[in-house]
Amino acid sequence: MSTESIVILGGSFAGLGAAHYAFKHVIPQLPKKDGVTYNVVMVNPSKDLYWRFAAPRACASKELMPTNKIFYPIEPAFKYAGTNFRFVQGTATHVDSAGQTVSVTTAGGEQQSILYAALVVATGFTTPSPLFTQTTDAAALESVYDVFQQSLKNAKTVVIGGGGPVGVETAGEIAELLNGKPGGWFASAPKTPKVKVTLVCGDKKLLPILREAISETAQQFLNKLGCDVVFNTKVVSATKAGEQEGAKTKVELSNGKTIEADIYIDATGMRPNTGFLPKEWLDNRNRLSCNPQTLRVEHSSATRIYAVGDVSSYARGGVMDMYEAVPVAMTNLKNDLISHISGKAHSGDRHYTANLKEQQVVPIGTQKGVGAFGGYRLPSMMVNFIKGKDYMIKQLAEGTMKGDAYTKDPKWTPVQQVGKAGLSSG
Numbered sequence: 001m002s003t004e005s006i007v008i009l010g011g012s013f014a015g016l017g018a019a020h021y022a023f024k025h026v027i028p029q030l031p032k033k034d035g036v037t038y039n040v041v042m043v044n045p046s047k048d049l050y051w052r053f054a055a056p057r058a059c060a061s062k063e064l065m066p067t068n069k070i071f072y073p074i075e076p077a078f079k080y081a082g083t084n085f086r087f088v089q090g091t092a093t094h095v096d097s098a099g100q101t102v103s104v105t106t107a108g109g110e111q112q113s114i115l116y117a118a119l120v121v122a123t124g125f126t127t128p129s130p131l132f133t134q135t136t137d138a139a140a141l142e143s144v145y146d147v148f149q150q151s152l153k154n155a156k157t158v159v160i161g162g163g164g165p166v167g168v169e170t171a172g173e174i175a176e177l178l179n180g181k182p183g184g185w186f187a188s189a190p191k192t193p194k195v196k197v198t199l200v201c202g203d204k205k206l207l208p209i210l211r212e213a214i215s216e217t218a219q220q221f222l223n224k225l226g227c228d229v230v231f232n233t234k235v236v237s238a239t240k241a242g243e244q245e246g247a248k249t250k251v252e253l254s255n256g257k258t259i260e261a262d263i264y265i266d267a268t269g270m271r272p273n274t275g276f277l278p279k280e281w282l283d284n285r286n287r288l289s290c291n292p293q294t295l296r297v298e299h300s301s302a303t304r305i306y307a308v309g310d311v312s313s314y315a316r317g318g319v320m321d322m323y324e325a326v327p328v329a330m331t332n333l334k335n336d337l338i339s340h341i342s343g344k345a346h347s348g349d350r351h352y353t354a355n356l357k358e359q360q361v362v363p364i365g366t367q368k369g370v371g372a373f374g375g376y377r378l379p380s381m382m383v384n385f386i387k388g389k390d391y392m393i394k395q396l397a398e399g400t401m402k403g404d405a406y407t408k409d410p411k412w413t414p415v416q417q418v419g420k421a422g423l424s425s426g
Contacts, residue, residue: 003037006333007102007114009092010122010273011044011074012052013319013400014309017326018120020403023081025327026334031341039084041114043104045091048073049401050134050141053319054391056169059131059145060152060177064366067145069393071138077401088112089137092123092276097301103276107137117340118304118333121277121288121297125270125310132166132267148263151245152178155262156195159251161235162267163201164208165362168218170267171199172364175225181367182224193226198261200253202234202268207370210360214370214377221364221380230255238264272311287313293351293415295329296336304336316354319396323405328352331412348414363388 006022008015019040027038048071058065078085090106102119104112127133130144152158155178160171178195199206199222205215206229219229234254241247249264272287281299283289290297290307292314297305306329309315309322331350339346361371361383369383378386386392399405 002035003039004117005039005041005086005115006118006120007041007043007116008120008122009043009102010120010124010309010311011042011046011087012049012122012124012309014122014124014311014322014326015042015044015120016049016074016077016400017322017403017406018122018308018330019078019085021326021330021406021409022333023078023084024403024406025409026330026337027084029334030337033341037084038117039086040078040081041086041088041116042074043088043090043092043102043114044074045089045107046134046137047075047087047089048134048138050138051391051393051397052133053387054393055132056166056173057391059148059170060173062145062149064173064177065391067138067142069390069397072397072401077403088114094276095119095278095305097278097303097305100303116304118306118337120306120308120329120333121311122308123273123311125272127166127270128266128268131170131265133270151263154246157259157261158195158197158263158265159200159235159238159249159259159261160198160265160267161200161238161251162269163199163203163206163229163231164267164269165360167199167201167267168206168222168362168364170265171197171222171227172225172368173366175222175227176365176367179226181365190226195226197225197227198259199227199229200233200235200251201229201231202254204232207360207362210358210370210372211377214372217380218362218364218370221368221370224368225365235264235266235268238266240264270310274311283313285313287311287315289313292354294332294349295325295352296332304333304340306330306333314352314354316356318359320355320359324355325352326406327409327412331409346417348416350412351415361387363391 051070075087090104094103102114175197179193206218236252238251240249249261251259288307308329328350357375358372363369368380369388371378371383
């Protein structure tokens with residue numbers, strides 16, 4: 001008896017979703033061949049899902065966001081799959097598309113070569129600051145948080161680079177933690193904040209994908225927490241004067257000014273985890289290039305390889321994007337495999353359509369927030385209810401681990417392929 005594997009690189013939200021979808025809707029429909037079974041192999045650096053939505057609060061305070069609320073063990077979530085699920089704690093280092101293998105370095109330093117029938121790349125991204133992504137295991141990130149939170153206790157000047165949601169949320173959490181909550185709805189900015197918090201925004205407004213009126217409200221909420229915002233300015237460099245405790249960081253700005261900070265936090269964006277992939281598969285932003293409708297990697301050297309989540313060229317980012325994308329990528333994977341195994345004509349592709357409506361929910365501290373959903377502006381109270389209380393842990397964590405979003409698969413209309421199943425057109 002032999003086993004053929006659907007290999008999933010990445011165990012965060014996209015990878016988890018792809019694995020659950022595979023067990024619920026892919027493997028049960030694959031052709032039965034004598035002596036052949038199908039399984040899912042997941043490769044991830046950590047044994048736990050890291051609830052990265054909560055990073056801005058988790059990095060600021062363990063009291064407000066305990067670590068037991070942000071780490072969830074992956075393997076128990078697939079107990080229902082039995083031996084058809086295999087988890088490898090490690091990091092992908094190379095993909096051999098000709099041999100259809102992935103090279104992996106395990107957490108213990110061993111080298112493994114994993115053969116795949118189909119490959120899903122869901123390796124996500126890494127942020128410039130270690131505060132917002134899990135690069136190895138839970139213990140390592142907890143240690144980072146311990147050191148950072150200790151440094152916050154004596155900080156008098158904090159600078160945060162980046163006017164996107166992570167920068168705004170982090171500025172709000174830290175400013176509220178250090179300067180206290182506003183006195184009331186109409187409270188003004190504190191005249192003498194305990195700690196000077198500055199958010200440096202490279203754009204003309206905060207939260208670029210939201211309308212200007214919402215961005216202005218975000219600035220007002222930050223100001224009331226004692227956080228100043230500098231617009232149309234980028235951080236040119238941040239140089240720390242040594243590694244000793246209390247060492248200052250010299251933050252040079254594009255407007256010619258310099259700030260001497262006790263703490264500098266880089267929240268300027270994300271870097272896709274694609275260093276192990278062939279360069280010819282990447283776009284000009286180093287993301288895995290894929291067909292924006294089928295999410296299939298269409299380079300001539302790539303066979304049955306699919307991209308899901310923030311690592312890919314199609315992604316706008318965010319969990320809602322992932323909920324739409326996982327069924328598309330995995331359905332096309334299924335149909336490609338069925339055609340490959342059976343030799344029959346391909347049954348057609350499923351297409352992804354990006355949701356381009358104004359949609360982003362951003363807590364600012366534990367009481368306020370701004371956002372829009374489906375193109376409609378949300379009141380601050382609604383933002384706090386949806387995300388601000390616990391960064392959606394109560395609503396989504398258990399269901400995410402169980403794959404509840406993929407229990408049922410909505411009907412869709414196949415689009416006939418041009419070319420061979422699972423292969424690019426060059």
